[in-house]
Amino acid sequence: MEHTGPATTVDEIADGIYRISTPVPPQDMPGGFSFNQYLVVDDRPLLYHTGPRKLFGQIRAAIERVMPVSRLAYIGFSHVESDECGTLNDFLELAPDAVPLCGQIAAMVSINDIATRPARAMADGEVISLGTHRIRWLATPHVPHGWECSMAFEETTRTLLCGDLFTQPGDANPPLTEGDILEASEAFRLQMDYYAHSPDTGMHLQRLADLHPATLACMHGSAWRGDGAALLERLSQRLAQRPVQR
Template identity: 25%
Template structure:
């Protein structure tokens, strides 16, 4: 990063499921940094999957020096999982964290490893390294209660913990926004109010670089990334358009959903089609938050709702889906009732407008349901 601040993190190309649920086809990075000054500070550790590689990176960056501080911004195991090995290797290093950090640390390892090495910091407190000064700002529930971020005032770097992170290793050639959106909305999305609090604190700082715990260090056009985080954390749509989300058993519901999608495309409406039986639910969640409208197309199943749609909608409610318009298309051979089931899941959410007409199909589209489908398409345009 700079002459004094070095990246010592690791790429994990073999991980298939982040947090054992989110598909990561391009892996993920576990970021860690070292600041070399009169005193040496390490910013976070890494997942235990790459402990040995991280310790080797650290040793190379230290060039024979010993670390004075290990700053622990976040206790989730993908960032704290190598602390025990670090403390055993560097027994004289002080551990910097807040009160909640140390309460959690004792749940992951034996207290004697760190009890006499604690350096407890609170909101706004600073740590002098020499030419570099670290200031600490609490960011509870972004996205664990002990999270804090660190600002280095000499080189104007914000070490942002999980904020501004993304899926994907650092060597993958892909745009930032798609995997950052999927990461934010699935990992942090429930905590928009808390993210707003962090953004307000960050607005008072002169930031030139943002160094997250996943994904690349952000060095240019920081307003772009901050604006996106402001949009996401206030639950505003990113763009005008329609997500067509479909859960079909035998293909007849999917045929109706594809008709909607194709008509919208032909009308130059910004739209995306997601087959919930084939595509990751995390991508469907990200796209649902991206657009201002959504059409949910699903079958009745065992008197209830087809599970892929049920799972998707509960993911949305868990992430505080709100401020959007939603339409329903249901299908059932003898008793279509999926629309009511879908609406019941979403009704408790804030500021949702349920669009008319509801399209009800019995097995396959016929003249009547086709006419309703066309009516809905016109409303969606």
């Protein structure tokens, strides 16, 4: 993936939370796509998702439009994939006081080996303060995929950093929408199903719904604002209708 498309954009989607998004046009990725990171600006700033290595220069420059990269205290992510944490060590090099922020399984099986500094391994339900913002960590193994998968909920703004949930295709999605994202994300999933379909999927989605998020910080496509509980419950219902594979 060589990025030749529009520049990386920065938009505040909730108080102190910025969506950093790089659109990838159809000539570089069929149908177009986008890679989003979320920057929580506070006394101890958090970058959630790093983006893949080929976008590192653009993402770094976009962060610098908001605050110095060197101020980062945490570099968090949902699970171990290139677009989640492909430039983790690059950011650790630029931010001397930063540490990886991930779940206990991710720290055990990958991050404490591949990262240049030990991870802050978060237990399920553990809360960490960034200053004004508070991050609650939620283990969601195999939802949507990966044993180590987890998500983060910012309690002050009720923003769910939901990783690959509600992935939307295309390279021209608005930064924040109140429109429907379920149909687009489901159509994309049915083309290339990236869910593990664990027996516990419904339980994990209900735990997320019970938080009543007001904003969903999606990793691909638009961030979304509205009744997050209702949308997560609709997603759970759709996944439960998945036909048996023969």
